[in-house]
Amino acid sequence: MKFKVDGHEVYASTGGRPFDKNKPLIIFVHGSGLTHMTWVLQTRYFAFHGYSCLALDLPGHGLSGGESLKSIEDMADWISKVIESVGFKEASLVGHSQGCLVTVECTARYPDKIKTLSLMGGAGAIPMNKELLSLAENNDPKAVDLMMDWAHGPAGHFGGHPVPGLYHINTGGMLAKSRTIKNTLGVDFRACDNYKNGFEAAKKIKIPTLSILATDDKMCPVKEGKKLADLIEGSKVDIIDNCGHMMLLEEADRVLKVLKNFITKNYPAKKVIN
Amino acid sequence: MxxxxxxxxxxxxxxxxxxxxxxxxxxxxxxxxxxxxxxxxxxxxxxxxxxxxxxxxxxxxxxxxxxxxxxxxxxxxxxxxxxxxxxxxxxxxxxxxxxxxxxxxxxxxxxxxxxxxxxxxxxxxxxxxxxxxxxxxxxxxxxxxxxxxxxxxxxxxxxxxxxxxxxxxxxxxxxxxxxxxxxxxxxxxxxxxxxxxxxxxxxxxxxxxxxxxxxxxxxxxxxxxxxxxxxxxxxxxxxxxxxxxxxxxxxxxxxxxxxxxxxxxxxxxxxxxxxxxxxxxxxxxxxxxxxxxxxIETLSVRMKKHCSNADEMVKYLSSHESVAWVSHPNVPDHPDHELAKKLLPNGRGSMIAFGIKGGKDAGVAFINNVKLASHLANVGDTRTLVIHPASGTHSQMDEATLKFAGLSHDMIRLSVGIEDIDDIKNDFEIGFRAARKPRLVSNQ
Incomplete structure (x- = not known):
């Protein structure tokens, strides 16, 4: 569906079901340079099981208008505005990679609005490889190739997509190249590199939080994810073996199972709000 | 990262x-x-x-x-x-x-x-x-x-x-x-x-x-x-x-x-x-x-051999007395030779079309006499395949339709296999000898 925030059109997938203001809201926030399509194997499930889902395209990404936001803090504020714009007072947040920085910062800034937080491949900080950052800011497609290489574990490199016939690395690469690289990936990478408040923000979080980490994640290794999780009171950690950073696609079923258990327990679908 | x-x-x-x-x-x-x-x-x-x-x-x-x-x-x-x-x-x-x-x-x-x-x-x-x-x-x-x-x-x-x-x-x-x-x-x-x-x-x-x-x-x-x-x-x-x-x-x-x-x-x-x-x-x-x-496990190995054999066959056919013309993107005067080099840098494929001197009768004789090459309606086998479209796959077409489809009575379609190249050439010599016979008879 489409709606407006700050005068710009925003696109969000509702997971194949009509957006319903009487169902609890889950917002999915994608990683650097990517789009709502990374969440297709989570959003459709929740949308068909009692939730209203918004898998967002951040400004300037995917099908959304406007320009990419230049800081994680701006993206966090923007998520808060999304919740208001669609007529809700609260939401559950799910983030991947850069989306984890955004949702951690958003939860710290707007504690009354966010009810649960799920982090996939997250860390308290994501300092960028300087060459990768430079390639992305200079619009070099090699930046996407490198990201796809480093972001994928065995399933990405060998294959075995949960959806028959899809090939991980090329699909992810095409998503990241769907808009001008320097305006999406370049801006996002710089925002990640500049963000220093993750660990402080984590200390402020008091809501149920889940971190899903993967043993073969080179982008946000398990030890970095654990550092962040250790700072969040009562945070749960689930580690997926033999999987890379793109866990939400590489091991979609295992991720969905963990996420489903966490969200349905802490933010049940039967709860009618607004 | x-x-x-x-x-x-x-x-x-x-x-x-x-x-x-x-x-x-x-x-x-x-x-x-x-x-x-x-x-x-x-x-x-x-x-x-x-x-x-x-x-x-x-x-x-x-x-x-x-x-x-x-x-x-x-x-x-x-x-x-x-x-x-x-x-x-x-x-x-x-x-x-x-x-x-x-x-x-x-x-x-x-x-x-x-x-x-x-x-x-x-x-x-x-x-x-x-x-x-x-x-x-x-x-x-x-x-x-x-x-x-x-x-x-x-x-x-x-x-x-x-x-x-x-x-x-x-x-x-x-x-x-x-x-x-x-x-x-x-x-x-x-x-x-x-x-x-x-x-x-x-x-x-x-x-x-x-x-x-x-x-x-x-x-x-x-x-x-x-x-x-x-x-x-x-x-x-x-x-x-x-x-x-x-x-x-x-x-x-x-x-x-x-x-x-x-x-x-x-x-x-x-x-x-x-x-x-x-x-x-x-x-x-x-x-x-x-x-x-x-x-697919051996695709690159096979394709290299298909292409090298095809290149050899192009040379062999191009200089053969029984062959009127050869069509393959590797032939220098092929209209798409330069485009082929750009689009097909690893090889131009193993499909060759050639015209046999003597027309349809010669084509039929050639097809009926080769032994190693298989006469069938397929391409891309490891084995060498031949067919004479005018007498086989396209025999029901009239002249105009044949021309529109880019076919002629003397055309033989060759899918070059990965056999020993000398064996393929020797087999073709048998076919060409047989193809020349009807003409010798008619000349008498």
């Missing part, structure tokens, strides 16, 4: 020969079986009713029924997608069914396609005779008439289709220029690259949007199994205009799903499977998928 975690900035994704052997498959998820298992089953257990519903609603990935997908077939699909540089692939029971599914995924009644005139005869019939029954009309354009493709585009045109190297005359489509024409008109370019395989050419790198193969040919390579596949490049934006409502509008068959919005770079394949396989059902058997996988 810090500097210390990365060693250099060169992607270490697997290369072509490695992907040919490994892509699409992880042994540890299949009981450690090093070889891809053949999942000879029609259907798959659901964990519970919720799991069943999730699969039917496309909420989760997985298999339901082998008409829609099968784990062995899925390995093949991923492997070919990886080799082509595509986002997704859908394997079918034959190359023809892959073309049909591609067209039916793209078009509705009232739509129009621009199609190269130099195609496999079965494909010509599909576009000329069968698709009009579904309300889909086509305009044929000679493959070298690049501007002709542009002129033939109408308001209701939904795509351009062609074989990269035309059958049987070896005319080459200027794929980059025709892709630009298609994209300027907001429509995709579909290319049948059966003759090339991704070892010789990756059409997505030259602007194609959908690539189709008859896997029966060089990809499987051993003349044992029928199979086809369509592969999606993932670049084409279905939402750029209002030409493709079947891709962009809510689809009643899946609770109002918009394939383009939900699946983006894999939308075409998702729709072809969810709708096309569901409704038409030309599924590939797991046994045949496995057979094709065996062939």
């Amino acid at each position: 810090s500097d210390k975690d990365k060693k250099g900035t060169k992607p270490n994704t697997y290369k072509f020969d490695t992907l040919s052997l490994h892509a699409g498959y992880q042994p540890h998820k299949n009981a450690g079986s090093r070889q891809v298992p053949i999942y000879q089953t029609t259907s798959y257990l659901f964990d519970d009713v919720d799991h069943a519903a999730a699969l039917f609603n496309l909420e989760r990935g997985g298999h339901i029924y082998s008409r829609i997908s099968n784990p062995t077939v899925a390995v093949l699909e991923e492997r070919v997608a990886s080799l082509e540089g595509g986002t997704a692939a859908l394997a079918t029971s034959s190359g023809m069914s892959a073309i049909f599914l591609a067209v039916m995924t793209l078009c509705e009644a009232g739509d129009h396609l621009v199609v190269s005139s130099q195609l496999y005869g079965g494909t010509v019939n599909l576009f000329r005779l069968t698709l009009p029954k579904f309300g889909i009309k086509c305009t044929f354009v000679k493959p070298r008439d690049t501007e002709g493709f542009k002129k033939a585009i109408q308001k209701n045109t939904k795509g351009i289709f062609g074989e990269l190297v035309g059958n049987p005359g070896n005319e080459i489509m200027n794929m980059p220029e025709i892709a630009k024409i298609a994209h300027d008109a907001g429509i995709p370019l579909m290319v049948d690259a059966t003759y090339q395989t991704p070892y010789l050419c990756k059409p997505f790198e030259h602007g194609a949007d959908i690539v189709i193969h008859s896997l029966t040919k060089w990809m499987a390579g051993h003349g044992s199994s029928m199979a086809g596949i369509l592969v999606e490049g993932g670049k084409f934006d279905w939402m750029q205009n209002d030409k493709f409502p079947t891709m962009t509008a809510p689809y009643e068959g899946y609770h109002g799903l918009s394939f383009a919005e939900e699946f983006g770079p894999t939308a075409f394949t998702m729709k072809a499977r969810a709708e096309g396989m569901r409704d038409f059902g030309p599924c590939l058997s797991p046994q045949n998928a496995w057979n094709v996988l065996q062939g």
Whole structure:
């Protein structure tokens, strides 16, 4: 569906079901340079099981208008505005990679609005490889190739997509190249590199939080994810073996199972709000 | 993603020969079986009713029924997608069914396609005779008439289709220029690259949007199994205009799903499977998928040998007293020689057309007397294959139709195998000697 925030059109997938203001809201926030399509194997499930889902395209990404936001803090504020714009007072947040920085910062800034937080491949900080950052800011497609290489574990490199016939690395690469690289990936990478408040923000979080980490994640290794999780009171950690950073696609079923258990327990679908 | 975690900035994704052997498959998820298992089953257990519903609603990935997908077939699909540089692939029971599914995924009644005139005869019939029954009309354009493709585009045109190297005359489509024409008109370019395989050419790198193969040919390579596949490049934006409502509008068959919005770079394949396989059902058997996988494991090795043997045969035929003409992109005076070097840097393929002196009678005598070369209606086998179209596959065509199809009475189509090159040449000498005899008799 489409709606407006700050005068710009925003696109969000509702997971194949009509957006319903009487169902609890889950917002999915994608990683650097990517789009709502990374969440297709989570959003459709929740949308068909009692939730209203918004898998967002951040400004300037995917099908959304406007320009990419230049800081994680701006993206966090923007998520808060999304919740208001669609007529809700609260939401559950799910983030991947850069989306984890955004949702951690958003939860710290707007504690009354966010009810649960799920982090996939997250860390308290994501300092960028300087060459990768430079390639992305200079619009070099090699930046996407490198990201796809480093972001994928065995399933990405060998294959075995949960959806028959899809090939991980090329699909992810095409998503990241769907808009001008320097305006999406370049801006996002710089925002990640500049963000220093993750660990402080984590200390402020008091809501149920889940971190899903993967043993073969080179982008946000398990030890970095654990550092962040250790700072969040009562945070749960689930580690997926033999999987890379793109866990939400590489091991979609295992991720969905963990996420489903966490969200349905802490933010049940039967709860009618607004 | 810090500097210390990365060693250099060169992607270490697997290369072509490695992907040919490994892509699409992880042994540890299949009981450690090093070889891809053949999942000879029609259907798959659901964990519970919720799991069943999730699969039917496309909420989760997985298999339901082998008409829609099968784990062995899925390995093949991923492997070919990886080799082509595509986002997704859908394997079918034959190359023809892959073309049909591609067209039916793209078009509705009232739509129009621009199609190269130099195609496999079965494909010509599909576009000329069968698709009009579904309300889909086509305009044929000679493959070298690049501007002709542009002129033939109408308001209701939904795509351009062609074989990269035309059958049987070896005319080459200027794929980059025709892709630009298609994209300027907001429509995709579909290319049948059966003759090339991704070892010789990756059409997505030259602007194609959908690539189709008859896997029966060089990809499987051993003349044992029928199979086809369509592969999606993932670049084409279905939402750029209002030409493709079947891709962009809510689809009643899946609770109002918009394939383009939900699946983006894999939308075409998702729709072809969810709708096309569901409704038409030309599924590939797991046994045949496995057979094709065996062939793909040695694709680059075989293609090198096919091409080197073909190059030798071009030289041999070009200087032979019984040969009037030779058509192969490696021949320097072939009209597309330079284009071929650009589009086919790893080799120009192993299909040769040549004219035998003495016309139709000589052609018949040649075909009837070669012993090693097999006379049959296939190409891309490991074995050398020959056919004389005017007396066989196209014998019912009148003169005008033969000419339009680029055929002549003296033409022999040769699919060069990977036998010892001297044995192939010796066999051809037998054929040529027999072909000369009728003329000697008539001269007396």
